[in-house]
Amino acid sequence: MSVTIEGLAKTYRGRRVLDGLTMSAQDGRVTGFLGRNGAGKTTTLRCLLGLVRADAGRCLVDGRPFAELDHPSGAVGALLSQEAHHPARSGRDHLRILASASGLPRQRVAQVVEEVELSDAADRPVRGYSLGMRQRLHLAAALLGDPATLVLDEPTNGLDPPGARWLRDRLQGYAAQGRCVLLSSHVLGEVSRTVDDVCVVAGGRIVAQGGLHEVMGDDDGVLVETDEPTRLHRLLVELGATTRPVEGGAGGLHRLLVHGVAPETIARAASHHGVLLTLLHPVQADLEARFLALTEPGGDGGGGSA
Template sequence: MTSIDIRGLTKRYGPVRALDDLTVTIEPGRVTGFLGPNGAGKTTTMRVVLGLDRPTSGTALVGGRPYATLPDPLRHVGALLDASAAHPARTARDHLLTLALTHRIPAARVDRLLEETGLASAARRRVRTFSLGMRQRLGLAAALLGDPPVVLLDEPTNGLDPEGIVHLRNLTRRLADEGRTVLISSHLMGEIARVADHLVVLGQGRLLADAPLDRFTASHASLEDAYFALTTPFADHAAPEGRRP
């Protein structure tokens, strides 16, 4: 089973410390909710894990190896980082095929994932015509292409319709039950409370909590209350790298 091991990770963008000596392990077989105010470093963490951003110091390993050294990365890690990360003039199916070809993943697998994510009828439409929810579904299909043991989802519920949210909830549950490592960031406390087994909370690039969901919420009325009690001093919305309000 594959875990994500983050050791002493620091990422500076100019004078800003997006990540500040972060050490945490994301374990397999459970859904880990990834929480924190805007600009806390959640997306940066995922980007460094995926080798997109170079850390200032520290390491992020997937199954003991840096992502960039994995021989066939899509078969190890699937990620939904940015729902619109597809060329707008390409069709959904061609978009997935360009990714699949790099790993010799058959076109039949692409078609099955389009089916599973409810995009089969839109497969030959250009991505620019897609709603945000449809783009999220397409991003989810891309993340699952290689049937990976590790799945990273950055705010996957954005723009999803109720049906899509239920599908995502069932999917993340099933992936974790199959023994996979699932890390899902979200600002929807109710959704995280329903789906997560474990929580990792960041504030200003530092680890604030790493605990099972029930222990985290034990002395509070809800996950939301527990979250605010922990993060309010760290919610600096003027911080750069801040994402959508």
């Protein structure tokens, strides 16, 4: 189920929080909703889920407002807060209550507990959970209805690196099933390895959206330098790579930025065919710099509101 948000506006106490925000998230894709703290991300997601009434605009899940969905728990699973639990209840009991309230079969609780790898802690009181364990618990709650769309607000909070990698694999697998994943974040590191598309918000409006590298730049790859750029280009294209010339070569040397093959593959191909390489260096796009430029208060990205 795709998500569509059109012309969303919201004012709190005379302060414009959302300013005609328009964006979308598609089936089969992980979409990152990116912005600095206070940019309007959580308010947008709460409007999408019918928890906040917008002043103008509309939010649709597969063409319908959330309130008009026939089976909301099977359509959308959401993780918006880590505090939506009773600290004295066990994680399993928390999920059982949610399943009962949504008319879901009891066996779904055991399934999602195993799915988020929380089985060892499921029968302990939630007050003893670490931040990462609570994050897994609330992800389990979002998955209870086996929803077609996942909406997650800062889902990597509290997760250690193995946990963040586990979540990345899980969300990418979810999208690979043809489902829609929309996640918000103000941190690019892990998100940039997870999402297919991005919508960047600043000052309550979208300042950029599209494929991750389309929006954030596509300067990652392997930088090579040679005195035979045409010959090297042909060799690498035969290996399935793409290349483009970049500035920086001197004294008859030329530089290429190569995508699609590993540095060691480039080195072996050049050596085998007698092509001299004077530089071979992996480079990575500076996504953080692009993100900061887009969301700079008072710049092209607009100001930061709460």
